[in-house]
Amino acid sequence: MAKLNLVEAINLALKQEMKKDGKIVLIGEDIGEDGGVFRVTEGLAKLYGNERVMDSPLAESGILGTSIGMAATGLKPISEVQFEGFLMPAFDQLISHASRIRNRSRGRFTAPMVLRCPIGGGIKALEHHSDSPEAYLIHTPGLKVVIPSNPYNAKGLMISAIRDPDPVIFFEPKKIYRAIKMEVPEKEYTVPIGKAHVVKKGDDVTIITYGAWVKTVREAVEKMSDVSVEIVDLRTLSPLDTTTIINSVKKTGKCVIVNEAQRTGGFAAEIIARINEKAFFNLEAPVERVTGYDIVVPLRKFENLYLPTHQKIINAVDKVMKNSGK
Amino acid sequence: MEKIIGKFQTKYLQILDEFGKCDEKNVPKFKKSAIKKLYEYMILTRAFDDKALKLQRQGRIGTFASTRGQEACQIGSALAIKKDDLIFPAFRENGVYLMRGMPMYKLFSYWAGDERGMIIPENVNLFPISITVGAHLPHAVGAAMSFKIQKKKAATMVFFGDGATSEGDFHESMNFAGVYKAPVVFICQNNQWAISVPVKEQTSSATIAQKAIAYGFEGIRVDGNDVFAVYRAVSDALKKARSGKGPTLIECFTYRISDHTTSDEAKKYRDESEVEVWKKKDPIDRLKKYMLKKGLFSDKYEKNVLTRAEKIVSEAVEKSEALKDIKAGEIFEYMYEKKTPDLIEQQKELNGGLK
Numbered sequence: 001m002a003k004l005n006l007v008e009a010i011n012l013a014l015k016q017e018m019k020k021d022g023k024i025v026l027i028g029e030d031i032g033e034d035g036g037v038f039r040v041t042e043g044l045a046k047l048y049g050n051e052r053v054m055d056s057p058l059a060e061s062g063i064l065g066t067s068i069g070m071a072a073t074g075l076k077p078i079s080e081v082q083f084e085g086f087l088m089p090a091f092d093q094l095i096s097h098a099s100r101i102r103n104r105s106r107g108r109f110t111a112p113m114v115l116r117c118p119i120g121g122g123i124k125a126l127e128h129h130s131d132s133p134e135a136y137l138i139h140t141p142g143l144k145v146v147i148p149s150n151p152y153n154a155k156g157l158m159i160s161a162i163r164d165p166d167p168v169i170f171f172e173p174k175k176i177y178r179a180i181k182m183e184v185p186e187k188e189y190t191v192p193i194g195k196a197h198v199v200k201k202g203d204d205v206t207i208i209t210y211g212a213w214v215k216t217v218r219e220a221v222e223k224m225s226d227v228s229v230e231i232v233d234l235r236t237l238s239p240l241d242t243t244t245i246i247n248s249v250k251k252t253g254k255c256v257i258v259n260e261a262q263r264t265g266g267f268a269a270e271i272i273a274r275i276n277e278k279a280f281f282n283l284e285a286p287v288e289r290v291t292g293y294d295i296v297v298p299l300r301k302f303e304n305l306y307l308p309t310h311q312k313i314i315n316a317v318d319k320v321m322k323n324s325g326k
Numbered sequence: 327m328e329k330i331i332g333k334f335q336t337k338y339l340q341i342l343d344e345f346g347k348c349d350e351k352n353v354p355k356f357k358k359s360a361i362k363k364l365y366e367y368m369i370l371t372r373a374f375d376d377k378a379l380k381l382q383r384q385g386r387i388g389t390f391a392s393t394r395g396q397e398a399c400q401i402g403s404a405l406a407i408k409k410d411d412l413i414f415p416a417f418r419e420n421g422v423y424l425m426r427g428m429p430m431y432k433l434f435s436y437w438a439g440d441e442r443g444m445i446i447p448e449n450v451n452l453f454p455i456s457i458t459v460g461a462h463l464p465h466a467v468g469a470a471m472s473f474k475i476q477k478k479k480a481a482t483m484v485f486f487g488d489g490a491t492s493e494g495d496f497h498e499s500m501n502f503a504g505v506y507k508a509p510v511v512f513i514c515q516n517n518q519w520a521i522s523v524p525v526k527e528q529t530s531s532a533t534i535a536q537k538a539i540a541y542g543f544e545g546i547r548v549d550g551n552d553v554f555a556v557y558r559a560v561s562d563a564l565k566k567a568r569s570g571k572g573p574t575l576i577e578c579f580t581y582r583i584s585d586h587t588t589s590d591e592a593k594k595y596r597d598e599s600e601v602e603v604w605k606k607k608d609p610i611d612r613l614k615k616y617m618l619k620k621g622l623f624s625d626k627y628e629k630n631v632l633t634r635a636e637k638i639v640s641e642a643v644e645k646s647e648a649l650k651d652i653k654a655g656e657i658f659e660y661m662y663e664k665k666t667p668d669l670i671e672q673q674k675e676l677n678g679g680l681k
C-alpha cells in the first residue's frame with residue numbers, strides 16, 4: 001500500500017475507474033496536459049487521450065450543460081470546475097437541469113455524472129477561491145453532495161460517486177489537498193454515499209463536521225484533556241446520514257457543529273433542525289455551531305479572522321459543557 | 327434559391343512593427359511628451375511587475391498575475407481614455423491601473439491580500455479587479471447604457487482575455503451592446519493563452535475580432551505589441567462611442583510572456599521556443615527603436631526613466647508594507663450600508679473571542 005495525499009488518491013480513483021469503464025470522460029478547464037490547477041488529473045490525458053480527457057473552453061455553464069447531454073446519452077462525464085467560486089456561471093445547469101432531468105422525463109433520461117470542485121479557504125487565495133457554497137447545492141433536490149476528509153475516503157467516495165446513477169457533486173477540500181498522507185489501498189474499494197463515519201468515539205460531546213475541518217477538529221480535541229469528545233465526519237452532505245448523527249447525540253446529549261461556510265442558512269442549521277426533531281429530549285444543552293461569519297471571506301491577509309480555529313472549537317465545547325451543568 | 331446574403335471582412339492594424347519601422351501616415355498625432363509618456367508608463371508597469379514577482383517569491387504578496395508583454399495593450403488604451411470614461415479591468419491590468427492614476431502602493435496591498443488595496447480614489451474612474459472571468463463585461467455594458475440614458479458624453483472600456491470570450495457573459499454583453507448601441511469599447515487582450523489552453527483550442531474563429539460581426543458592430547484586430555496601433559484603434563472607438571455610434575470590439579493580438587500567475591508553471595504545457603519568438607516582439611523595445619530614430623531617446627534618458635521607475639516602485643512597496651493591519655472587527659463593515667443585527671452580534675463574538 002502506498003502513502004498518498006488527497007490529490008493522488010482522487011487521481012488513482014479516476015485512473016482505475018477510467019481503465020475499467022470506457023464510458024467515463026473527463027471535461028474541464030486545464031485538466032489535460034496541465035493536469036488541472038491542483039494536478040488532480042495529472043497524467044490522465046496522456047493515458048487516455050484528449051478525447052476522454054477534454055480541456056474545455058473557459059465556460060462553466062458549457063462544461064456542466066454538455067456533461068448533462070453526455071450523461072443522458074450513455075457517457076459518464078466527470079467534470080471539473082476549477083474553483084468553487086466559478087460554479088456560479090454553471091448554476092442554471094446544476095440547479096435547474098442536472099438535478100431535474102430524471103424527474104422531468106420520469107426516468108427516461110438521467111444524469112449519472114460527477115462534478116469535481118475544490119472548496120473552502122485556508123490557502124490564502126484571491127477572491128472567489130476560498131468559498132464554501134455547499135448549502136446552495138444541498139438545498140437542491142436531485143443532487144448528491146459528498147466531501148472527503150482524507151485520502152482514504154476520497155478514493156472510496158470518488159468510486160462510489162462515479163458509479164452512482166445520479167448527479168454527484170464531489171467537493172475537494174483544498175486546504176487538505178496535500179496536508180494529509182495516509183495508506184490508500186491500490187485495490188478497488190468504495191466508501192458508501194449517504195453514510196457518516198464516527199472518527200473518534202467519546203461520551204461527553206458530539207462534534208459534527210466534514211471536509212477539511214475533520215483534521216482541525218481532531219487537533220482541537222487533542223488539546224482538550226478533560227472532555228470525552230465523539231467526532232462525526234459526515235462525508236456525505238446530501239443525502240444526510242441522520243441516524244448516525246442522532247445516535248451520537250442521544251448518547252452524549254451535547255453537540256457542536258463545525259463548518260466554515262457563512263452561518264445564516266448554512267448546513268449547521270439543517271443539522272440542528274434534525275437534532276431538534278429527533279433528539280430534543282436527549283439534549284442537555286443547546287447545540288452550538290462554529291462557522292464562518294455572514295461576510296465575504298476576507299482575502300489572504302485577514303482570512304484567518306474568518307475561519308474556525310482550535311480556540312473557537314474549544315470555546316464552543318466548553319460552552320455546551322457549562323450549559324449542561326457538567 | 328440559394329444566394330450569398332452576407333460577406334464579411336476583418337480589419338488588422340499595425341503601425342509600428344517589431345523592428346521599429348513605422349507606417350508614418352497612420353501614426354496618431356502625438357506630441358513628443360505623449361510618446362515619452364507611453365514609454366515611461368510601460369517601463370513603470372514592467373518595473374512594478376518585476377517587483378511584484380519578487381515579492382511573491384519572498385512571500386510578501388500572494389498569487390500575482392503578471393502583465394509582462396502586454397504593456398502596449400494596456401498603456402496604449404489607457405492613454406486614449408478621458409477623465410469621465412469608466413474602465414472595467416479584469417485581473418491582469420496593472421498597467422491600466424497605474425496609468426489611470428491608481429496609487430501603486432494600493433496595488434501592492436491588494437496583491438498582498440488586503441482589501442484596502444482596492445479602495446479606488448474618488449477621482450480615479452476605475453472599477454475594482456474582477457477575478458471571475460467574463461463576469462464584469464455586462465457591468466461595463468450596463469454602465470455604458472446608463473451613460474447613454476443619462477446623456478453623459480462618456481464611454482466605458484472593458485478589458486478581458488481570449489479565454490473570457492468563451493463565457494456566456496461575453497456573448498450576452500456583446501449582444502446587449504449591439505442592441506442598445508451602448509457606448510462601450512471591448513478590449514480583448516488576446517495573449518494566446520488561457521492558463522494552459524491555447525487560443526486555437528479556445529475558439530474555432532480565426533480571430534476574436536470577427537465575433538463582433540455576429541452582434542452587429544465592428545471588430546478590429548490590432549498588433550497588441552504596437553502601442554501606436556492600440557492607441558489609434560482605441561481612441562477611434564472611444565470617439566465613435568461618445569458620438570452615439572455604438573460599441574467596438576478591439577482584439578489586441580499579443581502574448582503572455584510570463585506564467586499565467588505565480589501559481590502556474592507554463593513550462594509544463596508551453597514550448598519555451600514560442601516564448602522566445604514573442605520576446606523579440608517586445609512592445610517596449612519597439613517603441614524605443616522608434617524613439618531612437620526620432621531623436622527622442624538617449625542613454626541618459628533611459629537611465630533616468632529606469633531609475634525613476636525603480637524609485638517609485640520601492641517607495642510604493644514601503645508605503646504598502648507600512649500599512650497597519652485592520653482591527654479584526656473591520657471585516658464586518660462593508661457588507662451593507664448599515665450593519666445588520668446579525669453582523670453586530672458576530673462582530674462582538676469575534677472581538678470577544680480574540681481577548
Ligand SMILES: Cc1ncc(C[n+]2csc(CCOP(=O)(O)OP(=O)(O)O)c2C)c(N)n1
Nearest residue numbers: 086418457458459487488489490519520521
Ligand atoms: C469564471 C471563471 N472560471 C475560471 C477561472 C479560473 N481562471 C482564472 S484566469 C483563467 C484564464 C483566463 O484566460 P484569459 O481570459 O485568456 O485571460 P488571461 O489570463 O490570459 O489574461 C482561468 C481559467 C476564473 N477566474 N473565473
Ligand SMILES: [Mg+2]
Nearest residue numbers: 487488519520
Ligand atoms: Mg489569455
